[in-house]
Amino acid sequence: MSNLNVSLSPHVHSGNSVRKSMLDVLIALAPALCVSFYYYGLGAVVVTLTSVVSCVLFEYLIEKFILKTEVRIGDLSAVLTGVLLAFNVPSNLPVWIIIIGALIAIGVGKMTFGGLGQNIFNPALVGRVFLLVAFPAQMTTWPQPMQQAHYTDVTTGATPLYLFQQYVAGDTEALQQMPSALDMLLGMHGGSLGEVCALALIIGGIYMLCRKTITWHIPVSILLAAFCTAFLCYGFDIHLALQQILAGGLMLGAIYMATDYVTSPVTPRGQLLYGCLIGVLAILIRRFGSYPEGMSFAILMLNACSPLINKYIKPRRFGVTK
Amino acid sequence: MKTFRMGGVHPAANKLSAGVAIRPIDIPALVAIPMAQNLGAPSKPVVVKGDKVKVGTVIAEPGGFLSSYIHSSVSGTVDKIDMVPDATGKKVPAVFIKVEGDEWEDTIDRSEDLVRELKITDPKAITDRIFHSGIVGMGGATFPTQVKLAPPPGMKCEVVIINAVECEPYLTSDHSLMLEHAEEILVGVTALMCAMQVRKAIIGIEANKPDAIALMTQKAAAYKGITIQPLKLKYPQGGEKQLIDACIGKQVPSGGLPIATGALVQNVGTAFAVYQAVQKNKPLIDRIVTVTGKSLAHPSNFLARIGIPIANLIEAAGGLPEDTGKVISGGPMMGKAMPEVNSYMVKGCSGILIMPNAEARRKQAEPCLRCAKCVDVCPMGLSPLFISKYSQKQMWAEAEEERIYDCIECGSCSFTCPSHRPLLDWIRQGKGKVMGIMRARAAEAKAKAEAEKAKAEAK
Ligand code: SF4
Ligand code: SF4
Numbered sequence: 001m002s003n004l005n006v007s008l009s010p011h012v013h014s015g016n017s018v019r020k021s022m023l024d025v026l027i028a029l030a031p032a033l034c035v036s037f038y039y040y041g042l043g044a045v046v047v048t049l050t051s052v053v054s055c056v057l058f059e060y061l062i063e064k065f066i067l068k069t070e071v072r073i074g075d076l077s078a079v080l081t082g083v084l085l086a087f088n089v090p091s092n093l094p095v096w097i098i099i100i101g102a103l104i105a106i107g108v109g110k111m112t113f114g115g116l117g118q119n120i121f122n123p124a125l126v127g128r129v130f131l132l133v134a135f136p137a138q139m140t141t142w143p144q145p146m147q148q149a150h151y152t153d154v155t156t157g158a159t160p161l162y163l164f165q166q167y168v169a170g171d172t173e174a175l176q177q178m179p180s181a182l183d184m185l186l187g188m189h190g191g192s193l194g195e196v197c198a199l200a201l202i203i204g205g206i207y208m209l210c211r212k213t214i215t216w217h218i219p220v221s222i223l224l225a226a227f228c229t230a231f232l233c234y235g236f237d238i239h240l241a242l243q244q245i246l247a248g249g250l251m252l253g254a255i256y257m258a259t260d261y262v263t264s265p266v267t268p269r270g271q272l273l274y275g276c277l278i279g280v281l282a283i284l285i286r287r288f289g290s291y292p293e294g295m296s297f298a299i300l301m302l303n304a305c306s307p308l309i310n311k312y313i314k315p316r317r318f319g320v321t322k
Numbered sequence: 323m324k325t326f327r328m329g330g331v332h333p334a335a336n337k338l339s340a341g342v343a344i345r346p347i348d349i350p351a352l353v354a355i356p357m358a359q360n361l362g363a364p365s366k367p368v369v370v371k372g373d374k375v376k377v378g379t380v381i382a383e384p385g386g387f388l389s390s391y392i393h394s395s396v397s398g399t400v401d402k403i404d405m406v407p408d409a410t411g412k413k414v415p416a417v418f419i420k421v422e423g424d425e426w427e428d429t430i431d432r433s434e435d436l437v438r439e440l441k442i443t444d445p446k447a448i449t450d451r452i453f454h455s456g457i458v459g460m461g462g463a464t465f466p467t468q469v470k471l472a473p474p475p476g477m478k479c480e481v482v483i484i485n486a487v488e489c490e491p492y493l494t495s496d497h498s499l500m501l502e503h504a505e506e507i508l509v510g511v512t513a514l515m516c517a518m519q520v521r522k523a524i525i526g527i528e529a530n531k532p533d534a535i536a537l538m539t540q541k542a543a544a545y546k547g548i549t550i551q552p553l554k555l556k557y558p559q560g561g562e563k564q565l566i567d568a569c570i571g572k573q574v575p576s577g578g579l580p581i582a583t584g585a586l587v588q589n590v591g592t593a594f595a596v597y598q599a600v601q602k603n604k605p606l607i608d609r610i611v612t613v614t615g616k617s618l619a620h621p622s623n624f625l626a627r628i629g630i631p632i633a634n635l636i637e638a639a640g641g642l643p644e645d646t647g648k649v650i651s652g653g654p655m656m657g658k659a660m661p662e663v664n665s666y667m668v669k670g671c672s673g674i675l676i677m678p679n680a681e682a683r684r685k686q687a688e689p690c691l692r693c694a695k696c697v698d699v700c701p702m703g704l705s706p707l708f709i710s711k712y713s714q715k716q717m718w719a720e721a722e723e724e725r726i727y728d729c730i731e732c733g734s735c736s737f738t739c740p741s742h743r744p745l746l747d748w749i750r751q752g753k754g755k756v757m758g759i760m761r762a763r764a765a766e767a768k769a770k771a772e773a774e775k776a777k778a779e780a781k
Contacts, residue, residue, distance in 0.1 A: 005648045005682040006411075006659040008747050010733030012333055012491065012681075016695065016740035018688060075688070117689040117741075215698070266694035266705060310708075317703040317725060318328055318563065319576040 018116070021261070022076035024213040028204030029083055029256065035187055035197040036091070041148025043091035044193050050095050052082030054102035062111045069115070077116050081105055084124035087194025087252055088296070089131065092143045092152045097135055101127040121303045122260045125296050132296070142190035159190045160247040161292040168234075168287065181239060184246040195252040205255040214259045217271035222254035225279025233287040250282060253295040263303040270306075270313035278302045323529060325554035326564040329701040331734045333557055333655060335530055339494045339614045339621035344502055346625040347638055349424065353396050353629035354406050354416040355381065359668045360458045361465045362388025367417055373400040378427035378605050381417050390466045391456035392417075395607040395627035397425035409632075409651035409671070411661040419629070430604045436505055437601040440513055448517040448600055455599035456606045456669075460591030461485055461560065462652055464670035467592060471517050473581045480584035482514050482523040483569050484593055486538075487553060487560040489528060490653025493673040495610040496590045498623040500527070500534040503594055504541045510597030511548055518586055523548045524569045525590070528555050557655060558732040562587045564701055576728055591672070606669055613639040615676030617646065630667045632660075635674055647682025650675040655733045688741040696735035696745060702728045706735035710745040713752025718759055721752045727760065729753050 036044040059078040063071045073079075085105050089098065105127025113119040132139045142162075143154040158166075158177065166174035179189045187197030195201075208214045223245055230244035231237070245251065258264060258278055265274050278298045285294025358364035363386030375381060375394040382392035394417075401418040408414050426432055442448050453468035473479055484507075488496040500507060511523050525542070527535050529552050539550045553559055553568050563574045565587055572583040580587060588596075591609065598604040607628055614621035619640025626635060632651075636642050642649075642663065650657040651671055696706035704725060712721035726749060735745040 004646070004659065004661060004663075006661050007648075007682075007684055008659070008744070008750070009657060009731075010655045010737045010746065011648060011650055011657065011659065011675075011677065012654040012737065013685070013742065014331065014333070014738045016738060017685075017742070018691060018740050021691070021693065021740050072688075115689065117691050261691045261693035264692075266692060266697045266707065268698075314724075315697055315700070315703045315705060316328070317576065318567075318701065318728065319573040319578070320703075320725075321575075 018075040018077065021213055022080050024208060024211050025080055025256065026076065026083065028208045028213070029087070029194070031200040031203050032087070032194050032197055032252075033083070035200045036087075036193050038148075039145035039187060039196065040091035040143060040193060041150070043143060043151040043154060046095065046151055047089060047091050047093055047098060047193055048083065048086040050098045051086035051102055052079055054099045055079070055082035055085065055106050058103055058106040059111070062107060063115070067111065067115075072116065075116065078106060081110070081123045083194075084256060085127045087256075088124060088128040088192050088249060089139065090142050091193045092141065092154045092156070093138055094152060097131060097138055100134075101131045104130040117262055119262055120307070121300055122257055122263050125257060125300055129296050129300065142192075144190050145188060145196070157190050159292070160184060160243065161286065164244070164247070164286065165292045178243065181242050181246060184243060192249060192252075195249045198246045198251045201251045201255055208255075215268065215271070217268050218259045218264060218275045219254045221272045221275025222250075222258055222279040222282075225276040226250055226254075226283050227279075229280045229283040233283055244283060244286070248286075248293045249295040253278075253282070253299055257295075258299050258302070263306055265306050265309040265313065267310070267313055267315045269316075270309040273313065274302050274306065274309055277305070323552055323554040324568050325556050326559060326567040326701060328567075328703055329699045329734060330556040330558065330564075331699050331737055332555065333491045333737060336491045336616070337494050337497070337530070338492065338616070339612050339623055340497060341501075342494070342498065342621065342623050344498050344610055344623045344625050347627070347630060347635060349396055349421055349627060350630060350634055351421055352401065352418060353421065353627065354418045354631075354666045355392060355395065355629035356406060356408060356414050356416045356666055356668055357382055357392065358408065358414040359392060359464060359628075359670065360388075360390045361463060362386060364414065365389055365392045367403055367415070369400045369417060371400055371402055374398075375400060375419060376425045376427050377607060378430050384466075388466055388469055390458055391454060391605070393456055393605040393607050394419060395629050396421045398422040407662070407665050408668070409660050409665050410658050416629075416666065431602040436509075438505070438509055440509070440516060441601055442513070443516060445517045445519055448513055451599050452517070452596055455595070455604070457592060457595045457599060458606070458669050459589055460595060460609060460669065460672070461589035462656070462670050462672050467588070467596075470586065470588075471514075473586070474579070477579065477581045478584065479518045479520055479581060479586045480522070481570065481586070482511065482518055482520055483565060483585050483587045484511055484523060484525040484590050485560055485562075485565055485587055486525050486527045486534070486590035487565060488531070489557045489560040490655055490657070490673070492614045492675050493612045493653045494614070494623055495612045495672050497531050497534055499591060499594055499610050500531070500538055504537050506597045507590055507593050508538075508541055508545045508548060509601060510593035510595070512545060513596050513600045514588055514593060515547060521547045524551050525549070526551045526553050526559070526565055526569050528553050528559060530555050558701055558730070558734065561701065561730050561732055563730065576725065609669060609671070611635065611667070611671055612673040614673065615643075615678075617643040617678040618676050626667050628667050628669060632665050632667060632674060633663050635667070636663065636676070643676065643678065645679045646676055647679035648677040650677065655737065656731065684744065685742040687743045690743060691741055693740060695738045695740065699734040699738045701732060701734060702730055704729060706745045706749060709752060710743070710748040713748040713755070718752070718756050722756045722760065726753050726756050
């Protein structure tokens with residue numbers, strides 16, 4: 001009768017698991033994915049499948065044959081990286097480029113740091129930014145929605161962010177072509193596969209908040225800071241500022257990319273600072289940088305600052321008054 | 323509804339034995355009363371083999387300032403003084419008594435009558451009676467009550483807070499005590515208020531015990547100064563610091579005593595023991611204990627004499643199931659897993675929890691995700707992911723900087739971690755080490771200051 005287990009307290013567990021957290025994020029992404037399938041049809045399906053399959057496969061191969069560690073694809077984190085990578089590229093991107101993106105995301109963005117939990121940068125963004133630099137032409141032609149039967153042969157057109165840039169450069173016509181804020185909320189415009197329908201992204205975000213997968217601090221602070229900065233940068237126009245936070249990858253980034261557990265700060269106050277800086281930076285890059293989109297760069301830069309933020313911003317302690 | 327402000331988790335309550343009437347356990351032929359039943363120094367036996375004792379006879383005296391009296395819980399003959407395992411398997415001395423009949427000291431009032439009027443009204447005399455009745459904190463901390471009732475000079479008690487939260491899953495001993503002895507508890511609280519010379523007491527009860535809240539509120543109307551405070555369900559609300567925060571909105575300063583907030587916290591079981599000591603002159607010789615578990619035939623609340631074998635309790639609740647993987651003394655969040663079922667009932671034992679094999683083993687730890695869930699739930703505002711890492715890597719300075727010593731070992735961090743990391747295992751180790759280093763440093767600084775003072779005086 002002495003085969004009793006004597007592990008230390010606590011003796012019960014919440015039942016949380018890495019897999020459950022990742023699954024929750026995937027469920028939250030489902031509405032946006034459905035919208036993408038609807039708008040971009042074949043292209044969206046091919047791109048997403050390629051990205052997910054290659055991310056999982058690369059993770060499996062690297063863990064099994066290069067690092068020779070336990071294979072952890074069951075935790076679904078590679079699936080999530082795959083979906084997020086797909087969400088961040090245009091739906092007419094050729095398969096081989098996606099595979100390269102997946103290799104960079106998993107191989108460089110995640111595994112070189114030691115796998116899940118060790119990486120400094122969001123793997124999907126590492127993949128995306130690499131593709132943006134290596135294949136600028138393919139990464140910046142944006143298919144227009146509602147051509148479901150087409151993949152790489154789709155008609156492309158300007159994105160709202162491109163029109164913004166034209167407008168800032170002095171082309172006043174550009175504003176006329178801009179979709180309304182409502183259209184942007186619903187996603188009727190060109191852009192990366194998963195970023196176009198802000199509404200679907202917000203619904204998923206609310207789901208994650210309810211499930212306590214994420215807290216409100218990062219998304220809310222990004223959106224508020226971005227809105228205020230855009231208001232200041234684009235002639236104090238509320239409508240333009242609203243279009244800014246609905247356009248491009250800002251919503252996707254704020255809700256799903258910047259909130260990545262591994263690469264964001266751990267304290268609520270740290271998260272607020274991190275979110276505010278991302279929001280401000282993203283808009284500044286859009287307004288003054290040479291790329292029309294600044295969200296990925298802003299998040300990556302703040303990813304790099306997370307350890308520093310963790311070092312200097314501590315949780316509020318119990319019974320300590322400063 | 324009130325609750326504490328920082329962190330906290332919601333483990334499944336599993337109060338299987340809620341509402342089960344308290345049942346006395348038969349006295350066996352032989353009991354073993356351990357001599358280490360309080361926090362601090364163990365007690366010193368004052369009986370020898372062959373001595374005749376009755377229920378309530380003093381068998382051990384305090385072994386130091388922070389120590390307690392121990393009384394015989396049965397009548398009979400002292401058989402031997404020998405080592406027995408405690409709940410953690412550590413060997414401690416115990417007085418074995420061969421039971422003969424059930425004869426009580428005749429100073430003890432054994433009647434069931436409720437005595438409302440306080441029999442002792444002098445604060446000093448109440449504390450003295452509590453001391454001589456061997457009362458310790460009944461919530462599991464087993465801090466000698468008389469020491470807690472004497473705050474250090476300069477500290478003033480303004481309110482007595484009674485911990486009737488019972489936030490540990492499974493346990494129902496406090497709950498059943500309130501349902502069956504509401505008024506005795508209220509009289510006990512009145513005695514504690516008198517001892518502390520305060521006019522106010524708050525009894526904190528979590529919202530998952532609506533029957534106890536209703537009953538206590540109804541009865542408390544007749545007792546001046548006592549209010550019942552329903553509390554929102556959240557673990558670890560029964561932690562002293564969390565309970566004070568929840569009830570009066572004050573935070574115990576880090577490194578300070580709880581009394582610095584003006585609050586004195588006592589467990590509801592302690593209040594009941596105080597009632598028995600003050601009104602009935604009955605020392606602490608028995609207590610309510612929950613014996614529970616999903617695989618157990620009859621999860622129960624027992625009135626058990628101190629010194630009864632734990633195995634008897636389990637037997638009375640239906641016997642140890644085949645597939646038992648863990649036997650826990652206390653609750654599932656902070657209780658201790660027993661290496662074997664061969665220890666004896668002590669004053670601080672609020673529950674015995676049986677866990678089947680399937681639940682007894684932890685899942686394998688995976689790498690930290692930095693998801694910050696542990697930071698969110700820590701009721702002390704610590705960063706468990708970092709302090710556990712510092713402990714693991716023996717980075718003591720960093721661990722101290724991150725206030726590892728403030729950890730109350732509630733286990734919320736390990737409970738919540740999606741990667742199943744045994745955070746508290748590491749933190750507990752690091753905390754011990756860091757506190758040792760801090761004590762050594764303080765002692766060194768003191769010695770140095772004294773040497774310098776001596777030098778200065780010599781000049
Ligand atoms: S809860 Fe676990 S995985 Fe999450 S940050 Fe804390 S230690 Fe890491
Ligand atoms: S065990 Fe310590 S570190 Fe973990 S949650 Fe409780 S107080 Fe915080």
